[in-house]
Amino acid sequence: MSVATFIVPLVGWLLAPLLPGVINRVKAKFAGRRGQPLFQLYFDLWKLLRKGAVYSHTVSWIFWTAPSAGCAAILTASLLMPLGGTPALLALPGDIILFAGLLGLARFFTVLAALDTGSSFEGMGSSREVFIAALAEPALLLSLAAIARKITQYSLSEILPALSLWDWLQSTPALALATAALFIVLLAENCRIPVDDPTTHLELTMIHEAMVLDHGGPDLAFILYSASLKLWLMGSLLASLLVPVHAGHWALDLAIAIVGVFGVGVIVGVVESCLARLRMPIILQLLVGASTMAAVALILLLR
Amino acid sequence: MIDLLLILVVLTNLKLLGASRLGASIRTVAAQGVVLGLLPLVTHPHPLSIRILELAAGSVIIKGFLIPGLLFRAVREVDVSREIEPLVGYITSLLFGLAALGLSVWFGAKLPLPMGALSSWLVPVSFFCIISGFFLIVARKRAVTQVLGFLVLENGIYTFGVGAMQEVSPLVEAGVLLDVLVAVFIMGIIIFHISREFEHIETDRLSTLKD
Amino acid sequence: MILTLILMPVVAAIALFASRSRAASRVLPLGCALAHLALSVACWRQAPAPALGGWLVLDPIGKLFLLVISVVFFMGAIYAAGFPGTQAPPRNDPSAASDSFQSEPIFNGCLLMLLGTMTLVTASQHLGLLWVAIEGTTLASTPLIYLRRDSRSLEATWKYLLICSVGIALALLGNFFLEVAAAKADGVPNHSMVLSEVLSGAAHFDKTWVKAAFILLLIGYGTKMGLAPMHTWLPDAYSESPSPAAPLLSGALINCAFIGVLRAQQVCAAAGLAPFGEEAILALGLLSMAVAAVFILGQTDYKRLLAYSSVENVGIMAVGLGLGGAGAFGSLLHAVNHSFAKAMLFFIAGNLLFVYQTRAIAQVRGLLHRLPFSGVLWLTGFLAITGTPPFGTFVSEFSILKSAVDQGRLWVAAMFLGLLGVIFIGMATAFLGMAQGEAEKETRTRLSWMNLAPPLGLGALVLTLGLYLPPSLTQVLRSAAQSLGGL
């Protein structure tokens, strides 16, 4: 266990709020605007952390513990994600499942908190959230299984660092499909366009944002922070896949990977700029499509 | 001699199949009982013993007189003269009787008696009686006719017993006769009650108990 | 000893017929039943001497059923003594059946007569005497069914008498055939029809005649026993007979006819035709179960339900006997269990009929509330009759099933279980519907202990047989099964 293993999560914790900024910048560029500052989320978080809070009469302790718990779950998940060839702190065979489980835990808390407010918007948001998550879950695990099958290991920290360009050359279609599926999962899990629109003004069309309407102050800060960290983690997963470069030194690898993560952010931004939010039935097709792609990838690798 | 008695039995059976009037039928069965009562006297090869005489006398009395008497008493209150359409018509019944007779003869050929029967008619006639008895029970509506059918059936078995077996223990014989008597006695009582309760004795209308 | 057993009830019956004394009619059956039970138990402890020159001997089969009959009769006597019910019945109303009867001395006399003839059946070693005795049971039981003297019981009685008489007549022919078969063996016309001699000589009998004789005996006694499709009289007779009589008909009388079938099978086995007989019995047994299943599912009258359940159980016995070997053991055991369980249920059905004044299943609700004790017994009886562990019926049905599987006759086993399953569904629907639910009237009705003790006692017996088979019973069952050519 070297210094590097401790640095990887630290990097994530520090840089995560930057990622939404990058995406916003890209979108702004596409729209021809200047857009928010890159560090906007840092400012927001700082502002929120210093604020008081307003709670609904309806809510119970679930509502005020959920953001902290959700944040803790994502923070724990960050200890499972390797970056740039450096294995994660808590790496173990099957940590894929633990990772998915922790994301699920965070989601569970968010959904409960939303239901706790007794608002119909938040109820609707949580209903859609669990619906989308249930469909995204098989796609996530299947695509990871496809990559795991390629490497014949099933720990994130062994799969991702071991993946090389050679593997890509060997089975381009399978890995491409799996990566595409993972990308869709990323969009779905992180409530990006075309699955969800984080910037919409109409509560009825929201999913994730609808769930956190009633949060404020430090709670909202936790929620925003954990959302960006989740995006970071998924981004680093994709980055490890897309940039399987091994430069030789961990620091160099890490730097390349961080660039890769932001690269993923750019792609997300591009996608968000080009697409509009899809209707629910189409989202469904998209997610089922992702699972199908992952399954095809697996079948290709089974041969 | 045996053959003569046996053929009388066949004829009484045919008469029963074709008879529509109750009184005539009962009398026919009584005649059949008398004929059968005489049967042990002629089938027995040995000189007549007291036992055979007793058996013959008992049969004649029970089958020829007691049972018909009981039946007459039972149906006294019923209007016996009234015609009731049977389930199978009389002509058809007769035709059936002839067919049954043929079948019985065939059975008789199939089932040879061991000790060289006294008459080749014995087995066919007893079978014919049994079939006729069944037929009477199945194809007629009146309770009395059904009792007659039962008696004919019983007579068939009796014929076989008398003809095929020379030595039946007296206790059993007496028991058999007594059982038949009591059975018919009770049947008579019940017919009496049926006629009082329902004012008819048609058993196909006795069908409240069903699923 | 045997003669005492047979004659005691007959004499008592004749005394009752003669005196028509109500007081005597209350005391005599109970006393007679008690004495009979005591003597039967004594017969188990020490085999009684043969009587009438070997015509009356208690062999294992007889011994087994003698005790069963005696126990059921004893319970029946207690029940009859305590049976309330002399209110006027609504005449000819099918749903509102009741069972009052006016002439108690006649009823009790017939009961005693029935006991006497049944005892004769168990002890008869002479096939002709057996026939006479079985016909005697029919005649003695006919007045029992007719005792209510309404149109329905009249109809039932008529059917019972006519069909059973026809059947029994066939059995007589079967006896004659058997004699012919014996005569054919050596040309000597005179053969003793005493069972032991028949069995010892049967190997030389003419096979065709034995086969024909067996078929006639099977159909004849099978009619009396209630094997389908000759069972048609049974539901009518059982459901119309007065409450104290029905348990005896199904609990004791069936066994007498069963003895007839057993004797026929004994002869068949001794003649080396065991598989032949078994095949026919098995087919009729399965048919009986199927027919019972048809009528149990969706049955609306609980006494008829019990009657069809008798058809089913007769079928089970036949299947067991038809399988032979360990199956015959199970079959005999099942006969015992069924007698107790079914008599128990009929006793409780009598209580229900008295309290609810209806035989319609749909109109009896909330038994557990209205008649807690009878309700519990009713459910117990349901479990017992459907062969649920730990009741004795489970052991016997399981033994039968086991012998089917052990013989590799999986189709028989599958049909057996499938039919039992369908029957269970039908029974569960009826019994649970009656026992559970809200009682319409909250009043609890109290019944005399004399109407509760008999079913309780029989239930306890069935339960005991499921947990513990006394060695003496096992011994008797084994030797009885052995005499059937099994084991």
Added chain:
Amino acid sequence: MILILLALAIIVGSGFLSLLRGKQVRSASWIGVTGVWLGSVLILYAAGSVLFKGGMESWRREITIPGGALSLYLDSLSAFFLFPILILSSLAAWYGTGYLKPSKKNLGVHWFFYNLLVASMVTIVLAHNAILFLMAWEAMTLASFFLVTFDQEKETVREAGWIYLVASHLGTGCLFIFFLLIGAQHDSLEFERSNATANGGIFLLALIGFGTKAGLMPLHVWLPEAHPAAPSHVSALMSGVMIKTGIYGLLRACELCGSLPAWVAWVVLGMGMASGILGILFALSQHNLKRLLAYSSVENMGIIAIGLGLGLLGISHHVPGLAMLGFLACLAHIINHASYKGLLFLCAGATGHATGTLDMNLLGGLLKRMPWTGATFAAGAAAICGLPPFNGFISEFLIFAGAFRAGTTSNGEVAILCLAVIAGLAFIGGLAVAAFAKAFGTTFLGEPRSEYARQGHEVEVSMRWPIVLLASLCLILGITGPLLVPKLFPVVSGLTGYSQEIFQRELGPLMAVLPKITLASLVFFAFFAVCFALRRWLLLGRVVEQNTTWGCGYLRPDARIQYTASSFTQPFGDLFHWVLRTQRWMAAPSGFFPKPTSFRSETPDLCQGHLYHPAFLRLNWGLSKLRWLQHGKVQLYVLYIAAVLMILLVWKLAV
């Protein structure tokens, strides 16, 4: 073994005593419960020594029933099953004293059957003879039947009881044949381990028989009926452990059958997947809390069956790692499901007890009124969704690990099946989150939707303690579970025959790093503590206000505004309409002055509605067509006799 016999005697004896004191409610309850506790302690002592120290105990007495024997045998598998059975029985009994307090019924009967149920379950896992096993099996069915029909005045309860009894009985029929066939092979009805290659058909009989009890699709029909009908502590016991005896039976059947053909694993996996996916989909669509939990039991039994199926797959394809992980997962999930499903049913019971209804569309806002019940329900919900750090995660992790392991390294059908399992289990997990977010959310969160929910109040202590204990158990097992998993190996070894060496070689590395999961749980708690403390600190001295929930500017929100259970599941209902067949009643708003609108949905069981019910009607119809046989005409009755005589004569004499 003497200890166990003594304990059984105590349990049954106290049941009888309780029966005798039926009228005195308090003493009847206390006698019954004390008996269960005392017996449990004794048996667990004996079971613990076998499970942790190894070895086995046996006891045998001949009985008079042919083929039968009182033959008890305590090996590691039996000892393993005794733990969930007795712990949950004791806790549920304790809960029951409080739950039944308001009842005016004769509680002696109830406790008699309760204790009988406990004793019969213990006997089932100890029985070493088919007859003893079947007797205990039927005793269990009957005892639970009478417990289910405790409220037999209600039509629905009677109906449920009927379905349960009939389904169990038919299932048991298959077991009869199964044991007899096995017995015919061994020439004895004693249980003997077989090494022969078994005929898969025999195992199929066991699968039907035991699968009915276990509630595997499509044999589960009784389960969603019976569980809601029963008193809650009985539902907890039935769902928590009684249906597990079905799995126990399957595991024993594997032993008795010997090596099974590969297709059996396919069938078991198929049933497991069907139960898992359909079970959770149906659970999601239910609005009765206990019915939802019942379907969720179907789902969890499916997961257990998946574990078992993977184990069988591993054995038949000689992939020991997969086999061992599959069996380990199966066993671990049995324990886990017992703890959280017991907990959830008890909580649901408390909810129903306090409010008078279990219809989620009428509940809401109970967390503030029933803080203990609500909090423990939340824990149970998280556990059943397989979320870390609760125990449900551990067993699902083991299945996933096995599937990933074999899916990435094996080839052919094993890999395909494993990958299917991964996809299926992931889907199940996602749906479970939805189902239990709905269950907890609509019941305990938000505003009360009706007067029922408004009158909710926390339940008394005797009902509170068991659920708190169970919730702690879920958490403790979740945290320490990874450390305990290797301890289960002796049981797996007994089942599969793999030695310790194979275990070390195949799974040693994985087992060595499993504690990291525990570490992850602890880290999670640490982070949570930090975040929460930070929040408290930040809010200290700041303005914290209370206001109404944001309603898009609508200022007078009320409870009717909330999402209901029906609306929450509407997207799922749409997507899976082809299998769920949800029935809907909607009065949509229309016109300029719309009338009051409403929406209601109901999801009856698929198999019940489309398979068993029609089949039963068809059977009844077919049989009723035959009833003319008994038409009442004596002439034809006699004709039957003549006909059968002729047929027999011709059939028998012509040959």
